[in-house]
Amino acid sequence: MGWMEGFPPPADRIITQPDSNYFSFPKLRWSVCHMRELLPTEEVSRGLGAPAPLRYLPDPERERASIDALRFTPLGGGAPMTWAESLEANYTDGILILHDGQVVYERYFGCLAEDGKHAAMSMTKSLTGLLAEILVAEGSLDDTALVSSIVPEIRGSAFADATVRQVMDMTTGLHYSEDYADPNADIWVYSAAASPLPKPENYTGPVGYFEYLQQVRPEGRHGEAFHYKTVNADMLGWIVSRVTGKAVTELASERLWRPMGAEQDAYIQVDGKGVPFAGGGLSAGLRDLGRLGQLLLDEGVIDGRRLFPAEVTRSIRRGGDPAKFGDAYPALRGGSYTSMWWVYPGDHGVFAARGVHGQTIYVDPAARMVIVRFASFPKPQNPLIDPTTLPAFEAVANHLMAK
Amino acid sequence: MGWMEGFPPPADRIITQPDSNYFSFPKLRWSVCHMRELLPTEEVSRGLGAPAPLRYLPDPERERASIDALRFTPLGGGAPMTWAESLEANYTDGILILHDGQVVYERYFGCLAEDGKHAAMSMTKSLTGLLAEILVAEGSLDDTALVSSIVPEIRGSAFADATVRQVMDMTTGLHYSEDYADPNADIWVYSAAASPLPKPENYTGPVGYFEYLQQVRPEGRHGEAFHYKTVNADMLGWIVSRVTGKAVTELASERLWRPMGAEQDAYIQVDGKGVPFAGGGLSAGLRDLGRLGQLLLDEGVIDGRRLFPAEVTRSIRRGGDPAKFGDAYPALRGGSYTSMWWVYPGDHGVFAARGVHGQTIYVDPAARMVIVRFASFPKPQNPLIDPTTLPAFEAVANHLMAK
Known part of the structure; x- marks a missing residue:
């Protein structure tokens, strides 16, 4: 354009x-x-070594043609569609499929190329959740502790008497409306606090993520139901940083990007005080998120080295309480949300990171498959994207399992 | 702190x-x-491959001790000082010395580590100048052409009837005051234009580097004397981008960072229209600027591959006209400025990139030596830094030549 x-x-x-x-x-x-060209950002360093090469199919063209031709019926009916058609329908910018640790499919569209980075949006939450889950599995973060016992500054807010686990699973009871159509929604106060731009002269609201979190009011009771609210991820970022003394960017670099042999630095946008946006600010390379998905599928082991306890993946796979998950996400009914990962219904044990314009890291343990997709679907609504996504991903899983 | x-x-x-x-x-x-955490920036990609390893001395500790103990007398007199003492005196953040293509000395201080990046400030000009010199040597940029024949939008400004070479050598006649102490100096209009922040409501000045350049007025005649004015580098950035259809960032990546096997991406801050600051916005890794200096010393060849014509280095080494250079830089009297590189007096054929807080890429062909220094000297005045720098660098050169 x-x-x-x-x-x-x-x-x-x-x-x-x-x-x-x-x-x-x-x-x-x-x-x-191009987020970094618009906003201040902090690097997630890959370090200085050589990237860990990904393994590729010896005959990629043939497999690509097979996958492109796969047909599926969108959820809710509608005309059958091929995999290739689904990529355009979903405004796909990049898509990578790994099977048994090997790349079997990889394509780039729109603004993305193999050496580019793409906004991950809410998949950032899953990165923050993964870091927290690693700390829990290693014993340096107690997920039964109250948030205020770790971050005393939060004492006056609704987070004070939530447990770390409730934050990780987003079962907190918070007054926080993310209705973008409502000009009085909390999201706008939050956005004003988060903006790295100078505040207007008459501005009296909170400055930065942390100040915003300190004034979140309660709504309902903690632990009763899943409510998808971004601020939980920012709270979790603060918890993780307080426990480790490291920014989410630095921790992601140390625990994941460096040891997994990422081929690109990633980055996270920051607020006006340099705090990374743990709830949505990540941009990263497609293949590096493929490495991350594969690392989770392989329960923390890459090239024979263990980067985190197997319990991390197992805890995510066990999921949260489906009864608390409710009906807000029809395509995922029977699933759950835990450690900032979406746990899908069905017998494949799928868990996924999801971004609001169709981004996903989709891990299917039964099929030994990881799909990473970057997309820029015009509307920020996964319910519009799931119908042409979930059955397409299942079709690929079935195809790969039959091989 | x-x-x-x-x-x-x-x-x-x-x-x-x-x-x-x-x-x-x-x-x-x-x-x-941490420039990227404060400002929007554009990446200078290293690509996705493995970095080209630097060669290191087998016994670095011994050579380091020898260099640290070197003594010299600061310019203008004063007590003799050791090399090690000079590092602190100059607020050195990182220093790298290559001899015969091999790292013989490397240290980090302050905010910098081996995997960090540091503001290069006016060394950015030398990067822009190098890119222009490559285009000239390859025949795609005519340095005798008038600027307005390449960038017609500049027709109404003082740049219109300057030649590309006059811009590259900063012998243009421009009304542009860079006196930071004068609140009415042009630098402040320029800064306001360049800022990526929203303009004040009553703002009527130029927006972005390009609009600023379009309204620069003449002062004196082109070609008569060297006047160090940053806007020449921004003009050269525009010329280079117009000729190649690529931003300075992209061109630096394609022609230098990727093929030389850089170990880190670099980046350049951008104005509110996404135009990289070709006059001062680069941040890069210390070793990567070492690779760049070595590449220049080796006349465009790295690991047996030629990245640009030898004429590029030779043109820079021939220098500009010392008579036009004048007396403004006493420590460099008899030298010159060409292609945005400083050509030093003396019989070593030294040429250098220089940043305003003590940053330098110092190439000494006679000693087969490259020194890269990042620094954050409190005052933006190289004349205060040169006295404890130039004789120190000469002492190292003599030491290495005697080996």
């Missing part, structure tokens, strides 16, 4: 952070690959 | 872009390693 092409780009093709709605469609399709 | 430590850092130890003077001492000592 010609966004940001030319020196300078034409006036109606410039996307900038201060002046325009850079994260709505169609600008979104450019912005998802 | 505890800048930005803790979750959150104490209020008097927070450094943010919108609210504080983040680039003055002592905050400077943190900010030079």
Whole structure:
């Protein structure tokens, strides 16, 4: 679409952070690959060594054709569709399929190339949750502890008497509305607090993620039901940083990006105080999230080295309480949300990270399959994307299991 | 000094872009390693391959002790000083010495570590100049052409009738005052144009580097004398981008960072329209600038591969006209400035990139030596740093030549 092409780009093709709605469609399709050009960011370093090579199929073209031709029926009916057609329907920017640890399918579209990075959005939560789960499994974070016992500054907020586990599973009772259509929704106060731009002169609200978290009010009781609220991930980021003395970026680098042999640095956008956005600020390379998914599938082992206890994957796979999960996500009914991962219903033991424009790290243990998808679906609504995604992923799993 | 430590850092130890003077001492000592956390930036990708390893001395400790003990007398007199003492005197953050292509000395201080990046400031100009010199040597940029013949939008500004070479050598006649102490100096109009932050409501000035360049007025005649003015580098960045259709970041990646086997991505801060700051916005790893210096010393060849014509180095080494260089830089009297590189007086054929807080890539062909230094000297004045730098570098060169 010609966004940001030319020196300078034409006036109606410039996307900038201060002046325009850079994260709505169609600008979104450019912005998802260029977050660092719009915002201050902090690096998730891969270190300085050689990347750990991914293994590839010897005959990738043949397998690619087989997968492209797979047919499935979208959830809720509708005309059958091929895998190849589903990529366009979902505004896919990049897709990678690993089977038995080997890349069997990899394609790039839109703004993304193999050496690019893409906004992960809410998949960031799953990274934060994974880091927390590692600390829990290693015994340095007690998930039964009250949040206020770890972060005393939170004493006056609704988080004070939640347990770490309730935060990790988003079963906290918080007054926090994420209805983007409501101009008075909490999300806007949160956004104003989080923005790295200078505050307006008459601004009296919280500054930065941490100050926002300190003033979240309660709504309902902790532990009763799953409510998807981004602020839990930011709270978890603060917990993890307080316990380790390290920013989420630094911890992700030390525990994951460096030892797993990532091929690109990742990065996370920061607020005006340099705090990384643990609830949604990650941008990363497609293959590196493939390495991450494979590492989870392999219960923490890569190339014979153990990066974290097997209990981390097992805890995520056990899932949360489906009764608390409720009916808000029809396509996932019977599933759950735990440690900031979505645990899917069905007998494959699937768990996944999910971003709001169709991004996913989808781990299918039964099929020994990992799918990573970056996408920039125009509307921030996975319920619109799941119908042409979940059966497509199942079709690939069945295809690979039959081999 | 505890800048930005803790979750959150104490209020008097927070450094943010919108609210504080983040680039003055002592905050400077943190900010030079963290520019991307304060500003939007564009990546200079190293690509996805394994870094090209640097060769190291088998017995580094012994050579390090020898170099640390070297004594020299600062320019202008003063007590003799050891090399080791000079590092502290110059607020060195990182220093690397290559001899015959082999690392013989490497140390990190302050905010920098081997896997960190540091603000290069005006060394960015030398990167832009190198890219331009490569295009000239390859025949895709005519350095005798008028700027307006390449960038017609510049027709109304002082740059219009300058030649590309005059821009590359900063012998343009431009009204542009970089006196930071004068509140009406052009540098402040330029800074306001360049800032990626939203403009104040009543703002009527130029927006972005390119608009600024379009309204630079003439002062004196082109070609008569060297005047160090940053805007020349931004103009050269525009020229280079117009000729290649690529941003300076992308070109630096394609022509240098990828093929030379850089071990880290670099990055350049961008204005509100996504244009990289070709006059000062680079941050990079110490060793990667060592690779760059070595590549120049070796006239474009690395590991047997030629990345650019030998004429590039030769053109820089021939220098500009010392008569035009004048007396503004006493320590460099008899030298010159060409292709955005400083050509030093003396019989070693030294040429260098220089940043305003003591950063340098110092290439000494006679000694087959490259020194890269990152520093955060409190005052932005190389004349205060040269006295304890130039004789120190010469002492190391003589030491290495005697081996």
